[in-house]
Amino acid sequence: MLKVLAISGSLRKESYNRKALQIAKKFAEEFGAEVSEIEPSELNLPIYNQDIQDQGIPDQVAKLKSAIESSDVILIASPEYNYSVPGGFKNMIDWTSRGGNPFSGKVGAIFGASNGPYGTLRSQPHLRQIMTALNVLLLPQPQIMIRNAAEVFDAKGNLIDSKLLEQLKTLILKTLELAAKISKKEI
Ligand SMILES: Cc1cc2nc3c(=O)[nH]c(=O)nc-3n(C[C@H](O)[C@H](O)[C@H](O)COP(=O)(O)O)c2cc1C
Numbered sequence: 001m002l003k004v005l006a007i008s009g010s011l012r013k014e015s016y017n018r019k020a021l022q023i024a025k026k027f028a029e030e031f032g033a034e035v036s037e038i039e040p041s042e043l044n045l046p047i048y049n050q051d052i053q054d055q056g057i058p059d060q061v062a063k064l065k066s067a068i069e070s071s072d073v074i075l076i077a078s079p080e081y082n083y084s085v086p087g088g089f090k091n092m093i094d095w096t097s098r099g100g101n102p103f104s105g106k107v108g109a110i111f112g113a114s115n116g117p118y119g120t121l122r123s124q125p126h127l128r129q130i131m132t133a134l135n136v137l138l139l140p141q142p143q144i145m146i147r148n149a150a151e152v153f154d155a156k157g158n159l160i161d162s163k164l165l166e167q168l169k170t171l172i173l174k175t176l177e178l179a180a181k182i183s184k185k186e187i
Contacts, residue, residue, distance in 0.1 A: 002033040002179055002187050005071035009078025009089035009112075009127075011041040016113035016149035017077040019157040020168070024075050024111070027172040032187045038067060040092055048094045061095045069102040073179045074136065075172070076110045080123035085130065093130060103134035107179035109171050111144035113153075119145030137182070139174055142167045 006025050010017045025035045043060045046052055057065075068074065078085055096102065110127050112120030124143065131138055144167050146152060152161045159165045176187045 002072045002176055002183065002185055003070060004028045004033045004035045004073045004075060004176075005067055006035060006037040006075045006077075008037075008040060009076060009086050011088060013041075015079070016115065016146065016153060017079050019153050020111060020113050020144075020146055020159065021075065021077040022157060023159055023165070024077065024109070024168060024172050027169050028073075028075065028176060031173055031176050033073070033176055036067070036071075038064060040089070043092065045088075045092055045095055048091055048098075053098055057099050058095075061098075064092070065096055065100070065102045068096060068106070071106065072183050072185065073175060074103065074106050074108040075175075076108065076127065076131075078110065078112050078120070078123065078127055080112060080114045080118075080120040083122040084126045085123055090130070093134070097134060101134055103131075103136050106136050107175060107182060108136040108138050109175040110138060111146070111168065111171065113146035113149040115149050117147055119147035119149075121145050137178070139171070139178060142171050142174075144168050144171055 006021050008018045008021050028035050114120045154160050180187045
């Protein structure tokens, strides 16, 4: 059985990306994977500083690294901040990549929601590039941009745009199929 780890790039409780991530997690579970989630707001990571690292990798970073290490697939839903990935999220990734990169060789899926008309169109290529630095394999398509997020999620966190929902489902299925082939595991 594939192990899937979900990570939100937003710390916000009512985050649209967190909502999208819950939907993606549900799809992955329905397809048969074992799914868990990192709660970035509970990590309280310091800003990366090699001086801190030189005193020893902080416990919460070690925990994060081991959660990534033991997963086959990483699902990331991230907002766009100033046309790029949120600084806090990048900080988390930077910490994780030190002292051995646990992302290396994993399969991933990225997607994003924004409260504007472009739906993370400008930040996703940045995130894709970061994932390339980490040696994470991402499918080129489908690319999921959830535009005008305030209008496409209902009060219960459902995505009411059926076309987007179908695209997200396809992304998760294709990603799991790729991971299953690579890891020679069943989904
Ligand atoms: C610092 C900051 C920068 C932002 N920059 C962008 C941006 O470049 N493009 C965009 O579409 N939305 C931008 N937004 C608005 C976000 O799309 C919106 O806050 C969204 O709800 C964040 O995702 P979340 O709901 O998952 O937290 C920005 C928000 C913040 C706080």
